[in-house]
Amino acid sequence: MNILIVYSHPSKKSYTFQVLERLKWFLKKQNWNIEVSDLYEMNFQSDMSEEEYEREGFVKTDLPIPADVLIEQEKIEKADCIIFLYPIWWSDCPAKLKGWFDRVYSVGYAYGQNETSKKMKTIPFGLAIGTAGHPNEFLEEIKMAQSMQTIMLEDRLGQRFENKEMLILGGTLELEKVMANHFSQLEAAVERIKIYQKK
Numbered sequence: 001m002n003i004l005i006v007y008s009h010p011s012k013k014s015y016t017f018q019v020l021e022r023l024k025w026f027l028k029k030q031n032w033n034i035e036v037s038d039l040y041e042m043n044f045q046s047d048m049s050e051e052e053y054e055r056e057g058f059v060k061t062d063l064p065i066p067a068d069v070l071i072e073q074e075k076i077e078k079a080d081c082i083i084f085l086y087p088i089w090w091s092d093c094p095a096k097l098k099g100w101f102d103r104v105y106s107v108g109y110a111y112g113q114n115e116t117s118k119k120m121k122t123i124p125f126g127l128a129i130g131t132a133g134h135p136n137e138f139l140e141e142i143k144m145a146q147s148m149q150t151i152m153l154e155d156r157l158g159q160r161f162e163n164k165e166m167l168i169l170g171g172t173l174e175l176e177k178v179m180a181n182h183f184s185q186l187e188a189a190v191e192r193i194k195i196y197q198k199k
């Protein structure tokens with residue numbers, strides 16, 4: 001089982017980094033292969049250049065795909081499961097991760113296929129994990145949890161994933177109250193990956 005974690009947080013002092021470490025620990029217990037795209041550490045370019053827009057915006061699939069994007073697409077092709085891990089900033093993922101979708105989901109690969117384009121593989125399982133300052137109950141009450149789930153699961157993961165889930169690990173402003181519950185949610189999510197692996 002090959003797991004790709006697309007991780008987007010600038011600081012190792014963050015709670016999201018602690019979640020990453022705990023998640024890797026649960027995954028390693030399964031003896032799965034883990035690859036991490038640490039977008040800040042890699043200094044991943046999140047802005048689409050004018051040159052790239054020429055390809056994406058005008059569907060010129062004969063134009064070349066940038067080398068850093070091709071590397072990410074190769075990681076996707078090897079993965080049986082992709083986990084996106086990030087803090088929720090202004091009700092979405094950080095711009096760094098948004099830019100990963102903008103650029104790595106290139107036309108002809110992740111959408112808009114034609115006879116000559118190489119289509120993205122269908123991934124058996126996708127998991128989006130967002131840490132949030134607000135408690136889950138509040139994010140649900142204001143319908144933000146549902147909005148974030150719709151955008152992440154229905155659009156960004158979409159039909160490219162056979163099974164998909166989103167975990168919002170909320171309430172991080174009072175960490176001592178929520179941390180144990182978050183970590184048991186992570187462990188349970190890893191158990192579900194095992195089930196999808198057997199299907």
Ligand SMILES: Cc1cc2nc3c(=O)[nH]c(=O)nc-3n(C[C@H](O)[C@H](O)[C@H](O)COP(=O)(O)O)c2cc1C
Pocket residue numbers: 009013014015016017087088089090091092131132133134135172
């Ligand atoms: C720029 C910024 C924007 C944020 N926006 C939201 C938000 O829209 N909703 C929310 O619940 N929390 C928001 N937060 C709080 C983070 O989601 C929270 O701090 C998260 O758990 C990340 O913690 P960490 O940075 O220690 O990993 C925001 C934090 C920052 C720094």
